[in-house]
Amino acid sequence: xxxxxxxxxxxxxxxxxxxxxxxxxxxxxxxxxxxxxxxxxxxxxxxxxxxxxxxxxxxxxxxxxxxxxxxxxxxxxxxxxxxxxxxxxxxxxxxxxxxxxxxxxxxxxxxxxxxxxxxxxxxxxxxxxxxxxxxxxxxxxxxxxxxxxxxxxxxxxxxxxxxxxxxxxxxxxxxxxxxxxxxxxxxxxxxxxxxxxxxxxxxxxxxxxxxxxxxxxxxxxxxxxxxxxxxxxxxxxxxxxxxxxxxxxxxxxxxxxxxxxxxxxxxxxxxxxxxxxxxxxxxxxxxxxxxxxxxxxxxxxxxxxxxxxxxxxxxxxxxxxxxxxxxxxxxxxxxxxxxxxxxxxxxxxxxxxxxxxxxxxxxxxxxxxxxxxxxxxxxxxxxxxxxxxxxxxxxxxxxxxxxxxxxxxxxxxxxxxxxxxxxxxxxxxxxxxxxxxxxxxxxxxxxxxxxxxxxxxxxxxxxxxxxxxxxxxxxxxxxxxxxxxxxxxxxxxxxxxxxxxxxxxxxxxxxxxxxxxxx
Numbered sequence: 001x002x003x004x005x006x007x008x009x010x011x012x013x014x015x016x017x018x019x020x021x022x023x024x025x026x027x028x029x030x031x032x033x034x035x036x037x038x039x040x041x042x043x044x045x046x047x048x049x050x051x052x053x054x055x056x057x058x059x060x061x062x063x064x065x066x067x068x069x070x071x072x073x074x075x076x077x078x079x080x081x082x083x084x085x086x087x088x089x090x091x092x093x094x095x096x097x098x099x100x101x102x103x104x105x106x107x108x109x110x111x112x113x114x115x116x117x118x119x120x121x122x123x124x125x126x127x128x129x130x131x132x133x134x135x136x137x138x139x140x141x142x143x144x145x146x147x148x149x150x151x152x153x154x155x156x157x158x159x160x161x162x163x164x165x166x167x168x169x170x171x172x173x174x175x176x177x178x179x180x181x182x183x184x185x186x187x188x189x190x191x192x193x194x195x196x197x198x199x200x201x202x203x204x205x206x207x208x209x210x211x212x213x214x215x216x217x218x219x220x221x222x223x224x225x226x227x228x229x230x231x232x233x234x235x236x237x238x239x240x241x242x243x244x245x246x247x248x249x250x251x252x253x254x255x256x257x258x259x260x261x262x263x264x265x266x267x268x269x270x271x272x273x274x275x276x277x278x279x280x281x282x283x284x285x286x287x288x289x290x291x292x293x294x295x296x297x298x299x300x301x302x303x304x305x306x307x308x309x310x311x312x313x314x315x316x317x318x319x320x321x322x323x324x325x326x327x328x329x330x331x332x333x334x335x336x337x338x339x340x341x342x343x344x345x346x347x348x349x350x351x352x353x354x355x356x357x358x359x360x361x362x363x364x365x366x367x368x369x370x371x372x373x374x375x376x377x378x379x380x381x382x383x384x385x386x387x388x389x390x391x392x393x394x395x396x397x398x399x400x401x402x403x404x405x406x407x408x409x410x411x412x413x414x415x416x417x418x419x420x421x422x423x424x425x426x427x428x429x430x431x432x433x434x435x436x437x438x439x440x441x442x443x444x445x446x447x448x449x450x451x452x453x454x455x456x457x458x459x460x461x462x463x464x465x466x467x468x469x470x471x472x473x474x475x476x477x478x479x480x481x482x483x484x485x486x487x488x489x490x491x492x493x494x495x496x497x498x499x500x501x502x503x504x505x506x507x508x509x510x511x512x513x514x515x516x517x518x519x
Contacts, residue, residue: 011297044185081209092146094491098507115143145198163505190343274355317353374469471495
């Protein structure tokens with residue numbers, strides 16, 4: 001019978017099957033040749049001591065034990081071409097997983113996506129990076145797969161209580177992701193691999209009779225007696241349905257404005273805002289692993305850090321080991337940063353958002369915008385950054401120590417941010433109280449992570465799209481909007497998720513609620 005064990009081993013043992021079998025054989029009192037297979041169930045790194053260890057949960061199979069490699073397969077999706085239709089607005093993780101769940105329930109999803117498909121998005125991303133041209137419908141945030149497609153594919157979530165994380169990961173594996181995401185403590189797909197997975201999901205939706213309409217922006221939601229009747233698109237087409245899943249993501253400002261104009265109840269939501277800091281990956285490795293050279297058996301080191309400064313949380317966000325910084329503006333006349341890593345995380349630099357939690361009171365200067373006050377606050381900083389950067393996609397930048405000492409950096413080395421940088425004193429970007437918190441915070445970070453506070457680190461501003469600045473309230477039981485029947489606010493844009501996995505879970509939950517009524 002297979003034996004399940006929790007072990008802690010050196011990185012070189014964890015990475016070599018022969019060494020691992022030899023280690024396990026001593027623990028269970030057999031020869032290494034009697035172990036026919038070792039299945040790794042969970043894996044994480046313990047870097048708290050100088051001698052780094054790998055924590056493994058394994059299942060050891062001995063001679064005579066039946067071992068069949070696990071194969072993850074897709075659900076038995078139905079053909080729903082003639083079934084009742086449900087509109088899904090947005091083809092990010094919330095929208096796509098909602099569509100898959102609807103098909104599983106026997107309902108037909110009509111997925112409406114303002115952006116382009118995977119292939120079309122690539123051309124528009126090149127235009128941002130090379131020509132500084134922003135297509136407001138097709139960019140790093142909008143298009144097939146949403147913001148996650150070209151910004152990393154990190155799958156770690158703390159939202160275990162919200163739903164079945166394993167189901168989402170297994171679906172991703174069935175659509176082509178590495179099975180490693182099922183065992184890693186911090187699973188990650190990589191921006192180079194995620195686009196094909198997203199494309200395969202879309203093809204499955206279409207194969208099963210669902211519709212996916214690209215370059216189709218929703219301009220109105222049709223209502224009668226506070227119940228949805230359908231939508232109108234930018235070309236004047238009407239699509240009718242009495243159930244709509246609204247999964248437009250955290251940057252769909254036009255949708256927030258549409259809801260506000262129609263007096264559909266929304267509310268301002270606090271979010272976090274700051275900068276994206278880039279260090280040499282070798283420096284982060286040396287800090288986190290306490291070594292001069294990481295070696296081949298350890299992955300590029302991540303970090304996670306949180307401090308209380310001035311009564312507010314200051315923390316790392318969306319940390320990307322071996323990654324790059326990307327231009328993520330969604331409209332001309334603004335600068336926005338985010339980070340991503342390829343699957344091997346093999347780039348020379350590491351980057352992370354370093355962000356401050358905001359409060360509703362911070363939006364008071366924009367109170368005239370009502371529920372959109374936070375959005376306007378966010379927009380003002382992005383537009384100011386664009387002006388400071390010479391009205392281009394070049395990002396305002398400053399060396400980290402220079403920032404803490406109020407010095408304009410005399411030179412900015414080349415960073416991973418392709419459009420380029422403009423040397424700016426960051427105090428010009430942010431309100432004074434946020435600038436002071438960032439300055440004090442980096443000093444505190446430097447005390448906790450010796451070497452983190454260095455002029456080798458370059459700050460890029462702003463990191464401003466951490467989450468939605470608006471919440472679209474819904475009933476906690478039915479998941480319908482608190483005012484509009486048949487409208488299901490969903491995912492990050494509605495304020496109910498924070499990442500690929502949690503958004504996918506929320507999309508499934510909304511689809512299941514609709515299924516309870518229609519199936």
